[in-house]
Amino acid sequence: MENVSVTPAPVTLAERIGAIDALRGFAVLGILIMNIQSFSLVGAAYLNPTAYGDLSGANRWVWIISHIIADKKFMTIFSMLFGAGIVLMTDRIEARGSGARGIHYRRTMWLIVIGLLHAYLLWYGDILFTYGLCALLVYLFRRLSPGKLFAIGLVSFAIGSITFLFFGYSVPYWPQEAVRNTMGTWRPGLEVVTRELEAFRSGWLGQLKMRITQSLFLQTFYFLMQAGWRSGGLMLIGMAFYKWDILTGRRSKRFYAWLVAIGCAVGLPLVIIGVYRNFAAGWSLEYSMFLGSQFNYWGSVFVSSAFIGAMMLVSTYAMFRRLTGVLAAVGRMALTNYLMQTVICTTVFYGHGFGLFGRVERMWHPLIIVAVWIPQLVWSPLWLRHFRFGPAEWLWRTLTYRKSQPMYVIK
Numbered sequence: 001m002e003n004v005s006v007t008p009a010p011v012t013l014a015e016r017i018g019a020i021d022a023l024r025g026f027a028v029l030g031i032l033i034m035n036i037q038s039f040s041l042v043g044a045a046y047l048n049p050t051a052y053g054d055l056s057g058a059n060r061w062v063w064i065i066s067h068i069i070a071d072k073k074f075m076t077i078f079s080m081l082f083g084a085g086i087v088l089m090t091d092r093i094e095a096r097g098s099g100a101r102g103i104h105y106r107r108t109m110w111l112i113v114i115g116l117l118h119a120y121l122l123w124y125g126d127i128l129f130t131y132g133l134c135a136l137l138v139y140l141f142r143r144l145s146p147g148k149l150f151a152i153g154l155v156s157f158a159i160g161s162i163t164f165l166f167f168g169y170s171v172p173y174w175p176q177e178a179v180r181n182t183m184g185t186w187r188p189g190l191e192v193v194t195r196e197l198e199a200f201r202s203g204w205l206g207q208l209k210m211r212i213t214q215s216l217f218l219q220t221f222y223f224l225m226q227a228g229w230r231s232g233g234l235m236l237i238g239m240a241f242y243k244w245d246i247l248t249g250r251r252s253k254r255f256y257a258w259l260v261a262i263g264c265a266v267g268l269p270l271v272i273i274g275v276y277r278n279f280a281a282g283w284s285l286e287y288s289m290f291l292g293s294q295f296n297y298w299g300s301v302f303v304s305s306a307f308i309g310a311m312m313l314v315s316t317y318a319m320f321r322r323l324t325g326v327l328a329a330v331g332r333m334a335l336t337n338y339l340m341q342t343v344i345c346t347t348v349f350y351g352h353g354f355g356l357f358g359r360v361e362r363m364w365h366p367l368i369i370v371a372v373w374i375p376q377l378v379w380s381p382l383w384l385r386h387f388r389f390g391p392a393e394w395l396w397r398t399l400t401y402r403k404s405q406p407m408y409v410i411k
Contacts, residue, residue: 016332017088019249019315022324024081024331025380026311029373030074032341033066036365038125039345041358042196043214044188047293050283051187058363066365068271072300075127077307079231080238082131083153084247087142087239101139107400108135114335114396123342124214127231128335130223134232141236146243153236160229161297167225168290179285186285200350200357207350230297241308249312256309263306270299329381333390337376344372385409 037046044051049063089107090100115128141149171179184192199210218227241247246259274295281287314320330337347353348368349360360368383390387407389397397405 017248018324018328019312020081020084020088020247021328021331022315023077023247023308023311023327024334025327025329026307026331027074027077027081028330028334028337028341029327029376030070031078031338032345032369032372033070033074034072035125035341036345036369037066037362039123039342040349040356040360040365040368042188042193043124044185048186048283048288052193052358054361059361062362062365064275066362067275067296068268069303071271071296073304073307076234076300076304078127079131079234080241080304080308081247082135083138083235083238084242086135086139086235087242090139090142103400104139105136106402107396108132108139110396110399111135114392118339118342119215119219120208120212122339123346124211124218126215126218128338129219130227130231131235133223134228134235138232138235138239142239146240149236149243150240153233153238153240156229156233156236157301158233160226160233161294163225163229164290164293164297168287171286171290182289183285186289187283197358201355202351204350204352207352234301246308246312249315251312253313253316256312259309260306260313263302263304263309267299267302267304267306270295271303274299326377326381329384330376332384333380333393335396336390336392337380339392340376341372 034046042052045053049055049067053059055063086104090104093100093103109132111128112132115126115130115132118128119126141152144152174182188196196210198206200207238247245251246255274292277295278288278292281292283292315324345368349355349357351357380390386409387394388409389405389407394405394407
């Protein structure tokens with residue numbers, strides 16, 4: 001028999017699953033609701049809203065609504081989709097008769113490089129590095145049954161929660177110096193806040209030291225304590241959801257309606273109770289940093305599942321075809337749009353641009369978010385009329401397959 005050499009190639013447009021692309025577009029737009037707080041305010045204010053800025057009136061309600069509907073929810077969807085994407089890509093490659101391992105690890109290593117460049121050159125809140133590290137490991141589980149993937153993913157996710165519970169219950173036994181150091185990240189004093197404001201209101205070089213410090217913390221200690229366990233666990237759950245056809249839109253409308261109902265009935269009360277208890281505790285380090293965060297940690301999975309169910313339902317109706325088509329275009333260019341959100345927002349808030357860091361109250365964040373969404377919703381479908389990939393996606397695929405990918409759409 002003649003041996004036929006098959007050249008690996010990216011998933012074609014015909015092989016793409018529209019429901020997954022639309023969900024990815026929905027997620028990449030949604031993550032800006034929370035990321036805007038990191039772009040515009042001192043780092044501590046992302047976790048502790050009382051750490052910086054006015055929190056009364058409209059500012060308070062913007063934070064509460066953003067926390068309930070967005071905090072960890074869209075990141076959860078993104079993580080699940082990333083895990084599903086690993087199974088989708090490797091299955092398609094292997095079905096063509098090629099080996100997937102080398103391509104996966106080359107793809108992942110380049111994602112890690114892109115994440116490092118993103119974090120250290122632009123914005124410390126990068127998630128790509130975390131996804132890259134997790135993808136190195138979760139790939140090994142991709143052939144397991146969906147039940148086993150879900151169980152292992154849930155255990156990994158739970159470990160991220162257990163570490164926070166351990167730290168929370170052990171606070172009374174900490175040395176006073178450790179409490180003071182941690183308080184500096186939870187409720188920083190005037191000197192620390194002033195230093196961060198001055199850094200990010202300065203030019204690119206002036207921001208560099210602060211960006212390096214914050215990136216290193218997130219990529220080492222925080223990754224090992226929670227982010228790695230959470231993201232990796234959600235990727236495994238995403239693999240299970242893909243194999244169960246939950247993410248492909250192929251389950252019944254009744255199934256997705258129940259997913260929405262259960263996700264909202266369980267998730268929203270959990271998150272709201274967490275908000276109430278944290279405010280009642282005065283956002284204290286002893287309670288809110290570790291124990292109080294667990295309501296949203298677990299509640300976010302249910303709310304995210306409700307979002308997934310709702311998006312799958314929307315994708316089944318012809319009347320929403322234009323909307324889902326636009327979201328799918330945003331999703332096909334998710335990496336480009338994610339990086340562009342950073343470029344736009346750091347230009348607005350950091351000193352190399354308009355220097356508004358720490359000067360814009362939360363009540364104005366929704367206007368800025370919409371101002372970023374609109375061009376991304378417009379330019380993504382327009383771009384894809386002429387090109388097969390977004391610019392960042394083209395570069396990533398070219399590096400992965402070690403061959404320049406055809407860029408133009410053949411009409």
